[in-house]
Amino acid sequence: MARNLEILIIGGSAAGPTAAANARRKAPEAHITLLEQGDFVSVGA
């Protein structure tokens, strides 16, 4: 079902990587893109 699922997440500080990790768990085959306008994403991601 999740085969063609595209997920776009804006923001790579705290909420963004958390959302990406949850999305990966729930939809292992989804294509997930995370956009961050700054130079770094969360060190906890």
Ligand SMILES: Cc1cc2nc3c(=O)[nH]c(=O)nc-3n(C[C@H](O)[C@H](O)[C@H](O)COP(=O)(O)OP(=O)(O)OC[C@H]3O[C@@H](n4cnc5c(N)ncnc54)[C@H](O)[C@@H]3O)c2cc1C
């Ligand atoms: C002074 C201060 C101290 C804090 N101390 C603590 C603490 O000790 N412990 C704690 O748990 N919490 C603390 N917090 C709260 C914590 O920082 C926030 O709850 C948390 O950072 C929220 O994360 P977020 O991902 O929702 O948003 P943000 O951290 O605001 O991240 C949003 C990200 O989205 C990016 N972004 C925005 N627009 C775009 C765009 N158009 N395209 C691409 N990227 C974009 C930004 O560059 C940013 O990286 C503190 C907050 C402040 C202000």
